[in-house]
Amino acid sequence: MAQPLTDARFVTSAADVKSLGVCHAEVAFVGRSNVGKSSLLNALANQRQLARVSKTPGRTRLINIFLTGADRWIVDLPGYGFALGPAAERATWQKMVEGYLTGRTTLRMVFILVDAEVGPTKLDHQMIDWLRSEGLPHRIVATKADQVKPSKALKQRKDVAADLGLHSADIAWVSAAKGSGIADLRREVAELLNL
């Protein structure tokens, strides 16, 4: 049988959670702009151009829905913290993302992406604190792991985890560029979606 998630295809973009239909189960990916969300989705789906990867931060400004299996969704949320945009734009982002995250009973997991080398930023902390306070199921994924020197990897994993009050093993370490950690995360997503 083909690998799960590799059948993923883009369905729609939405600015408002109210315009989204129902599905059987969904998982969402969120993180600061440029953290590698789209690249990770492409790696999980084993497709080059499923989600758009760009050098310009803040490209993904809508809720992007991808369909996999029978009625399962993978949801790419717009990144936060792009270019210190106008306050009104940030308010729109917040309304859209928080509306989505609190408005979906079929949401099984929020994957929150943190840059492995940079570690959690102030905005990452805010997002994670908010997810905790809302009691939303979430899991940290450290992206671009290939950017961390192998000699520093162990300490970096410990430091990033400690910064978030977690253990190293609580965080999924991935590199979309090198493929490390992708198969495990794909399996995890497939299980969450009962695929």
Ligand SMILES: Nc1nc2c(ncn2[C@@H]2O[C@H](COP(=O)(O)OP(=O)(O)OP(=O)(O)O)[C@@H](O)[C@H]2O)c(=O)[nH]1
């Ligand atoms: N070295 C390395 N670079 C990566 C990796 N994943 C993504 N990148 C690079 O990081 C940049 C941003 O990647 P995207 O996947 O577009 O990030 P995004 O979070 O979707 O960004 P926005 O949609 O703009 O918020 C691109 O230049 C990617 O090539 C990785 O695993 N390793």
Ligand SMILES: [Mg+2]
């Ligand atoms: Mg993107």
